Each structure stands twice: as structure tokens, then as C-alpha cells.
Amino acid sequence: xxxxxxxxxxxxxxxxxxxxxxxxxxxxxxxxxxxxxxxxxxxxxxxxxxxxxxxxxxxxxxxxxxxxxxxxxxxxxxxxxxxxxxxxxxxxxxxxxxxxxxxxxxxxxxxxxxxxxxxxxxxxxxxxxxxxxxxxxxxxxxxxxxxxxxxxxxxxxxxxxxxxxxxxxxxxxxxxxxxxxxxxxxxxxxxxxxxxxxxxxxxxxxxxxxxxxxxxxxxxxxxxxxxxxxxxxxxxxxxxxxxxxxxxxxxxxxxxxxxxxxxxxxxxxxxxxxxxxxxxxxxxxxxxxxxxxxxxxxxxxxxxxxxxxxxxxxxxxxxxxxxxxxxxxxxxxxxxxxxxxxxxxxxxxxxxxxxxxxxxxxxxxxxxxxxxxxxxxxxxxxxxxxxxxxxxxxxxxxxxxxxxxxxxxxxxxxxxxxxxxxxxxxxxxxxxxxxxxxxxxxxxxxxxxxxxxxxxxxxxxxxxxxxxxxxxxxxxxxxxxxxxxxxxxxxxxxxxxxxxxxxxxxxxxxxxxxxxxxxxxxxxxxxxxxxxxxxxxxxxxxxxxxxxxxxxxxxxxxxxxxxxxxxxxxxxxxx
RNA sequence: CGGGGUGUAGCGCAGCCUGGUAGCGCGUCAGCCUUGGGCGCUGAAGGUCGCGGGUUCAAAUCCCGCCGCCCCGACCA
Numbered sequence: 001x002x003x004x005x006x007x008x009x010x011x012x013x014x015x016x017x018x019x020x021x022x023x024x025x026x027x028x029x030x031x032x033x034x035x036x037x038x039x040x041x042x043x044x045x046x047x048x049x050x051x052x053x054x055x056x057x058x059x060x061x062x063x064x065x066x067x068x069x070x071x072x073x074x075x076x077x078x079x080x081x082x083x084x085x086x087x088x089x090x091x092x093x094x095x096x097x098x099x100x101x102x103x104x105x106x107x108x109x110x111x112x113x114x115x116x117x118x119x120x121x122x123x124x125x126x127x128x129x130x131x132x133x134x135x136x137x138x139x140x141x142x143x144x145x146x147x148x149x150x151x152x153x154x155x156x157x158x159x160x161x162x163x164x165x166x167x168x169x170x171x172x173x174x175x176x177x178x179x180x181x182x183x184x185x186x187x188x189x190x191x192x193x194x195x196x197x198x199x200x201x202x203x204x205x206x207x208x209x210x211x212x213x214x215x216x217x218x219x220x221x222x223x224x225x226x227x228x229x230x231x232x233x234x235x236x237x238x239x240x241x242x243x244x245x246x247x248x249x250x251x252x253x254x255x256x257x258x259x260x261x262x263x264x265x266x267x268x269x270x271x272x273x274x275x276x277x278x279x280x281x282x283x284x285x286x287x288x289x290x291x292x293x294x295x296x297x298x299x300x301x302x303x304x305x306x307x308x309x310x311x312x313x314x315x316x317x318x319x320x321x322x323x324x325x326x327x328x329x330x331x332x333x334x335x336x337x338x339x340x341x342x343x344x345x346x347x348x349x350x351x352x353x354x355x356x357x358x359x360x361x362x363x364x365x366x367x368x369x370x371x372x373x374x375x376x377x378x379x380x381x382x383x384x385x386x387x388x389x390x391x392x393x394x395x396x397x398x399x400x401x402x403x404x405x406x407x408x409x410x411x412x413x414x415x416x417x418x419x420x421x422x423x424x425x426x427x428x429x430x431x432x433x434x435x436x437x438x439x440x441x442x443x444x445x446x447x448x449x450x451x452x453x454x455x456x457x458x459x460x461x462x463x464x465x466x467x468x469x470x471x472x473x474x475x476x477x478x479x480x481x482x483x484x485x486x487x488x489x490x491x492x493x494x495x496x497x498x499x500x501x502x503x504x505x506x507x508x509x510x511x512x513x514x515x516x517x518x519x520x521x522x523x524x525x526x527x528x529x530x531x532x533x534x535x536x537x538x539x540x541x542x543x544x545x546x547x548x549x550x551x552x553x554x555x556x557x558x559x560x561x562x563x564x565x566x567x568x569x570x571x572x573x574x575x
Numbered sequence: 576c577g578g579g580g581u582g583u584a585g586c587g588c589a590g591c592c593u594g595g596u597a598g599c600g601c602g603u604c605a606g607c608c609u610u611g612g613g614c615g616c617u618g619a620a621g622g623u624c625g626c627g628g629g630u631u632c633a634a635a636u637c638c639c640g641c642c643g644c645c646c647c648g649a650c651c652a
Contacts, residue, residue: 012601012613013587017645037644092650109652143576143650150652157652209652218651303649316649407652444652479610513612520612531611541611 001471003506007044010518020216022454023148025462029521031470038145038153045522046449048470048502050156053449054135056187056467057158064180066131066160071113073137077103079112083421092140106139111418111440114161118436119424122163128426128436129169131177133160135445149450150218150406156445163419163436165428170437174206174413177441181210181409184443188452189465189573192408195221196231198304199412207412210443211405212451219405222386226398234304237382238390238400240296242276246354251368253337258365262332264297267365271356274298279349279357279369281334283323283341286312290326294336294345294377296352299384309344309381333358335366342378345371350380408448414438462523463546466569471504473562474524478512478531488540488555489530495559501566520545525569526562530555544569 009030017034018024026032031046042050058068077095080086086093086105094106107113114132122130138157145151162173178194185192190212197209209232211221220233231237261267268275278297283290284306291310295301307315320331326341327334335358336343352371359366371377388402416435419425428434449468456463466472473496477489486507493505504524506515512531519527529541539552542565553561 009585011586015586016581016588019646034644138652140651144646144648146646151650155652159652410652442652447652481610510610511612511614512610513614516612518613529611533611 001502001504003504003508006504008518008522009043010521018148020147020150020454021457022216022450023150025453025457025521026148026450029462029523032148034148038142038151040149040152040446045470049464049468050446050449052468052470053188053445053452054156054158057135057184057443057445060180060184060187061133061158061160063183064131064176066133066162066177066180068134069117069132070134070136071107071110071117073107073139074104075107075113077105079116079422080105083112083418085112092142094139094141108138108140109157109440109442110134110136110159111161111414111438112422115418115422115424115438118163118419119422122424122426122436124426125165125428125434129162129164129173131160131162131173133158133441147216147218147450149446152446155447158443158445160441162439162441163424164439165426165434165436167437170413170439173439174411177411177439178208181411181441181443185210185212185408185448187467187573188448189467190408190448190452190455193221193223193230193403193405195223195405196229196235197410198232198234205413205415207410209405209407210409210411211403212408212448212455213403213405214451214454215404216454217404217406219407220385221403221405222388222390222400223403224392224395224398225401227392227395229392229394229398231386233385234302236386236400237393238386239393239396240348241389241391242296242298242348244349244351244353246273246277251354253366253368253370253374255359255361255364256367257363258333259363261363261365267356268297271365271367273356277355279336279352279355279371281327281336281339281358283318283326283334284315285318285322286310286315288314290318290322290341292326292334292336292339292341292343293383294343294349294357294371294375295384296346296348297356299346299348299387301383302385305381306344306383309379309383327358327360329358329360329362333360333362333364335360335369336371336375336377337366337369343375344383345375345377345380346383347380348384406447406451406454407444408451409441409443411441412439414440457523460517461521464523464525466525466566466573469502469523469525471502471524472566473501473503473526473528474519474522475503475505475528476515476519476530477505477507478515478529480507480509482532484535485530485532488535489528492528492530492540492555492558492562496562499559499563501563526565528558528562 011028014024015027032040096104135158164170192210194208197207199207222236223230261270264275264278275297280295280297282293323331355369357366357369390400392398419436425433453462475489475493477485493503496503525545527543540558541552543550
């Protein structure tokens with residue numbers, strides 16, 4: 001393919017809309033363009049990379065025994081009402097009407113549709129297990145689309161759904177998908193980390209997320225430095241190694257003036273004591289009932305854990321008026337002693353003595369708080385986020401490290417939530433009606449593409465792994481006006497294309513510097529420089545994007561040398 | 576939705592405070608020159624200054640309202 005016949009609009013400067021490297025490079029290398037917030041066009045090069053990624057996903061899903069289907073993006077709203085998820089996902093779903101005024105939604109995910117299919121088509125245990133998947137566009141009215149393809153309103157997802165007769169079957173299906181995911185990401189040249197995860201709106205029990213470790217990632221996670229434990233911050237348990245008994249522990253609690261000190265940092269500084277000694281008291285409203293949540297001063301409340309512990313459907317921080325009514329003091333001076341609402345305390349506060357908390361009076365805090373002596377705690381639970389340095393909850397020996405990651409895949413065990421609600425059932429060998437157990441497995445395909453770039457780039461541009469590169473080789477004639485240069489370039493391009501390689505010939509009549517810069521920006525794995533100087537020495541130059549290694553070959557040897565080079569890249573990617 | 580920022584040519588920006596009829600770099604087009612890391616020269620095209628209203632003799636500039644985009648938070652592949 002000739003560059004001048006392609007659409008490759010590279011940008012010299014960084015578009016102001018892009019913050020992180022991968023988003024900038026997607027735009028600068030001419031892979032995508034934005035239509036509106038969270039909506040993107042894939043230009044030819046972006047589309048080529050995406051197709052290669054989709055093909056890897058397809059091959060690995062097929063290999064794992066899943067069957068490809070294609071479901072509608074548009075769904076009748078009633079289907080979602082049957083599982084109760086129309087209410088749960090109401091805000092993220094795009095809702096439309098047809099000309100008959102029927103209510104339709106654009107699918108944010110497909111549990112309902114696939115289970116409806118299974119309810120009709122699967123009647124017997126002989127048809128199980130079955131795993132159906134598709135690669136298809138999803139629609140989600142995200143609160144805040146951001147970082148280009150990382151969080152878009154419309155994005156391509158691979159979603160798979162397994163149906164099994166029993167728990168052992170579910171485990172097999174889950175493990176098969178887990179293994180397939182590891183292969184997929186490995187083939188993409190991605191280093192991922194599987195972490196324990198919260199199952200959120202999906203419901204269900206176990207789940208793991210596949211994270212691409214990257215500072216630009218939206219998710220926080222922790223991993224143990226001694227064992228294999230890793231978990232999303234949403235659910236990670238950390239074992240506090242800090243002290244729980246502080247100075248003056250035997251003294252009775254007393255109120256001390258703390259003029260205008262509201263935040264943990266201000267109060268800790270005022271008492272010249274570490275923030276961990278403070279008991280942070282937050283007033284929440286769960287299902288319209290106010291309650292207090294206590295966590296150590298150096299930690300944040302984890303609302304996902306809190307909501308689960310309370311089994312609440314709605315949960316939000318109380319507004320200032322409610323705080324004032326409940327505590328009798330302005331926000332910033334709430335404390336647990338004598339509070340007239342139920343008090344839930346973080347596990348890490350057990351045994352806290354000699355602590356400092358709000359006094360429920362303006363401009364005052366309480367010192368020498370002994371949690372067991374002075375506070376009526378309704379229940380202890382894990383309600384706070386794990387912190388770097390916490391002890392590992394698995395092995396006990398290691399310490400947790402904090403990381404950031406991009407969630408590219410997620411696998412769930414769902415149980416019978418959907419199959420029951422939608423009437424999926426089958427007859428077992430004994431003729432008894434049974435409900436199949438489900439699992440679901442997602443990969444954010446477009447997000448994965450961006451994650452690859454986030455993990456594989458340098459100051460000059462993208463560094464494509466061979467498996468996803470839009471083209472494997474760029475042939476770069478330094479001066480297209482020079483006859484022998486162009487003849488060599490064209491002959492080489494033709495020979496490589498003949499051999500089945502994807503080749504881009506930069507036939508633009510541009511200065512060498514422009515073409516070199518663009519070549520680095522595009523990041524194709526292998527570049528062949530053809531110019532008067534090297535031709536005079538009887539060679540062309542072969543340069544590898546990832547290592548910068550430069551070799552030469554005689555023009556007539558070049559096709560064979562390049563094929564060997566490509567094969568070597570595939571080999572090292574597989575290893 | 577709350578908080579912060581921003582909107583001027585395809586891209587990156589200046590001009591705004593202190594109103595006077597829009598400018599720079601890159602890119603684009605034509606020509607010359609040059610050809611191993613965004614080269615040089617000449618000429619040209621391209622802008623309802625986000626939208627609406629107001630103040631004023633006069634608004635990119637001041638005031639009000641709205642919208643888009645970006646960042647932080649809840650949501651998630």
C-alpha cells in the first residue's frame with residue numbers, strides 16, 4: 001500500500017483535547033478522530049489494528065470452544081424490566097422509541113438477550129455446556145467519557161456467556177475463559193495482571209479483572225509483594241500494621257478546643273500526631289436512614305464495601321444540613337461519642353484507645369477516645385480502602401503495593417440470576433427441570449487497543465507489537481525523485497506483498513526528516529530505509545522500531561531478510 | 576450531577592485586563608530550491624473570534640444566559 005493512496009493524517013502537535021500518551025498517539029498517528037465526546041471514528045490504520053485485535057480474540061474464543069453469534073444492539077425495554085435491570089442501569093442506557101412508540105434501549109451489555117435466546121433454544125442437559133460470544137458495539141451513557149477510547153459512549157466489546165448444568169461445569173467454563181484471556185492479552189503483547197474484583201451491577205459471586213498496569217489507568221489495585229494476591233481497590237482487604245493504642249490510653253475521654261480545625265490533616269497537625277490516630281466520622285444516608293461510619297484518619301471509606309455491608313440499595317454522603325442535625329455540629333467536627341444514629345466501624349479501628357475524634361461541637365475534638373469504652377458500635381466490618389504497606393490478607397507475610405491499571409477484561413460467575421428471571425431451564429438426565437448456571441466474560445476491545453499503546457510507546461511514538469501493527473513493514477524511500485531509489489522501493493514492496501506481508505510504502509515527496517518522524521510516530525515494527533547513500537554501498541537499511549537495531553541487506557536479499565525479521569518478531573512475541 | 580479549566584483558520588497558540596474592525600507558528604495550495612531526522616525562498620487560499628442576548632458611536636475584548644470540549648469525583652469493558 002502506498003502512503004499517498006492511504007488516509008494517514010498525522011499531527012505534528014499534540015491536540016489539546018488529549019491528556020494521556022495513548023490518546024495523544026491515537027490522534028497524532030492518525031488512527032482515530034473524535035466525532036463528539038466519547039464517540040470516535042476509526043481511520044484506516046486504526047481499523048486495521050482493531051481488526052487484528054478482533055481476530056486474535058476470535059481465534060482464542062473459538063479455541064476455547066465458544067461459539068460466535070451476533071445479537072442486536074437494540075433491545076426491547078421489557079426484556080430489561082424482566083430482570084429488574086432496567087431500573088439498575090436506567091441512567092447508563094440510551095433509550096429510544098420506534099415509530100410505533102415502542103420503547104427500545106441500546107444494549108450496554110447482553111445478559112438479557114443471550115439468556116432469552118437460551119431460554120428458547122436450550123431444553124436439555126445434552127445441549128450443555130454452551131458458551132456464546134460476540135464482538136459488537138455497546139452503548140453506555142457514561143457519566144464522563146474520557147481518555148479517548150478508554151471510556152467511550154460507544155465501544156466495541158467481546159462479550160461471552162456460558163451456561164452450565166452444575167457448579168463444576170461453571171468452574172470449568174470460568175477457568176477456560178480465564179485461560180483464554182491470558183492467551184489473548186499475551187498475544188497482544190500486553191502484560192496484564194488478574195485481580196480479584198467486585199461484581200458490581202452484574203451481580204454474581206466470583207469475578208476477576210484483567211488489568212494492564214499503567215499510571216494512566218482509572219482503577220486502583222493492590223498486589224502482594226510476597227504472594228499472588230492482587231485485588232481491585234474496590235474489594236482489596238488490607239491488614240493494618242499501625243498501632244491501635246496511643247498515648248494517654250488510660251485517661252478518660254475529654255473535649256479539647258480545636259478552633260477551625262476541620263480536616264484530618266488540620267486536626268492531626270494541631271495535636272502533632274499521625275493522622276492514623278484520628279477516628280474519621282462520616283455521616284451517610286442509606287435508604288433514607290442516617291448512620292455514622294468510622295474509619296482511621298489515614299484511610300478513606302470504601303463505599304462499595306459499605307454498601308455491601310449495609311445491604312443498602314441507595315447510599316450517599318449526608319449533606320451538611322443532615323450532618324448538623326445528626327451531630328449537632330457543623331461538618332468537620334462529627335465524632336462517635338454519644339451519636340444518636342447507628343455506628344458502623346471499620347475493622348481496623350478495633351481496639352483503638354487514646355484516639356482523637358470529633359466532639360460533635362463546633363471547634364472542638366475529643367481526645368483519649370477508647371472505642372470500646374466510649375462508643376456504642378453497631379457493627380465492625382471492612383469499610384475502608386487498603387493502603388500501600390498494609391499486610392497481605394492471604395499470606396500474612398507480604399506487604400501490599402499500590403498500583404494503577406486499565407481494566408481490559410472482566411470475568412464473572414453469575415449463578416442463576418438471569419436464567420431464573422428469564423425462564424431459562426432444561427431437563428436433566430432424570431427428567432427434572434433445572435436452571436442453568438451462567439458466567440459472563442467481557443473484553444473491552446477498543447479499550448484494549450488503547451491500552452496496548454499506553455503500555456508500548458516511547459517519546460517518538462507508538463511501538464506496535466507485530467501482532468497488532470497496522471502494517472508489519474514500512475518501506476521508506478528517502479528521495480522519491482531519485483529513480484533507482486524508487487525502483488528499489490517499489491520492487492521490494494511488491495515482493496513483500498507477494499509474500500503475504502502488510503507493507504506500507506511511504507511514497508510521499510517529503511523531506512527525509514518528515515518521513516522519519518512520521519515512521520517513528522506510526523510505530524510499525526520494521527522500517528526499510530532506501531536511499532542513494534546506502535544504495536551506493538549496495539545495501540538497504542533495516543531498522544527495528546522497538547530496539548532501534550539497524551542492519552543492512554543487499555536489495556535482492558532484502559525480501560528474504562525481512563521475512564526472517566518478521567518471523568523473528570513473531571517468535572519473540574510468542575515466547 | 577458537583578468542583579475546576581477552556582473555546583480565536585485544519586492543528587498549536589497570541590490578542591481580551593486597558594473596546595477602535597484579527598495576528599503568529601505549523602499544515603494546505605502554486606512555483607522555485609533542496610533531499611539521510613519535522614530544510615530554505617516567493618506567492619496564495621483559509622476565520623459567522625462556540626451560540627444567543629445586552630451595554631456602547633464601536634465588542635474577540637465588558638455584562639447576562641446557553642452550549643461544546645478537557646480535568647477531578649460517582650459509573651464501567
